[in-house]
Amino acid sequence: AQKVTQAQTEISVVEKEDVTLDCVYETRDTTYYLFWYKQPPSGELVFLIRRNSFDEQNEISGRYSWNFQKSTSSFNFTITASQVVDSAVYFCALSEISGGYQKVTFGTGTKLQVIP
Amino acid sequence: DGGITQSPKYLFRKEGQNVTLSCEQNLNHDAMYWYRQDPGQGLRLIYYSQIVNDFQKGDIAEGYSVSREKKESFPLTVTSAQKNPTAFYLCASRDRPQGNQPQHFGDGTRLSIL
Numbered sequence: 001a002q003k004v005t006q007a008q009t010e011i012s013v014v015e016k017e018d019v020t021l022d023c024v025y026e027t028r029d030t031t032y033y034l035f036w037y038k039q040p041p042s043g044e045l046v047f048l049i050r051r052n053s054f055d056e057q058n059e060i061s062g063r064y065s066w067n068f069q070k071s072t073s074s075f076n077f078t079i080t081a082s083q084v085v086d087s088a089v090y091f092c093a094l095s096e097i098s099g100g101y102q103k104v105t106f107g108t109g110t111k112l113q114v115i116p
Numbered sequence: 117d118g119g120i121t122q123s124p125k126y127l128f129r130k131e132g133q134n135v136t137l138s139c140e141q142n143l144n145h146d147a148m149y150w151y152r153q154d155p156g157q158g159l160r161l162i163y164y165s166q167i168v169n170d171f172q173k174g175d176i177a178e179g180y181s182v183s184r185e186k187k188e189s190f191p192l193t194v195t196s197a198q199k200n201p202t203a204f205y206l207c208a209s210r211d212r213p214q215g216n217q218p219q220h221f222g223d224g225t226r227l228s229i230l
Contacts, residue, residue, distance in 0.1 A: 014169040043223050044223045047220075101166060
């Protein structure tokens, strides 16, 4: 069975600090996809990044960076020089084929508060 | 603009009442999903549909029903059998049921019991 663990329930940082959100996953499949979504107070989940199981390259997009390590089954997300607008709940998700369709399992989310 | 529209934003249910949450998408996506979000929990899948006139139960389908008569519409009914309906409900879509594309989400409906 697939599982996603986000051990950090809430994190508070002061603006301009760097912050890393942890995500650990479990799966028996060799082919799977990992996602990060951001949920601002408005409620809508916004897609941030997708990574497939064969691509362990780290990625940087502006102030965001992602570290994917299959050896530790982790897909961590770092925000550099955090801003107040980064305050939101962040979800990590795992997608794999199950019963003939692409099943997505979400972690419980990490609530990030950036204090000005 | 293409996207997913959920309505209403807030909904109140009386005891023993069925209520229906609307989800409409103009993205021409084949697959649609309903999730339930409770405080401190991740999103849990209620129902999903891979194609028109077909839908499957997710992990927590008891007390809910859906229909998929049109590609763009996937309404969710919360029946009186659902004893704890208070939650935030999110509708999502994906262009194809398979593949690696991310899901697109609506703004959600917050359901409460009166």
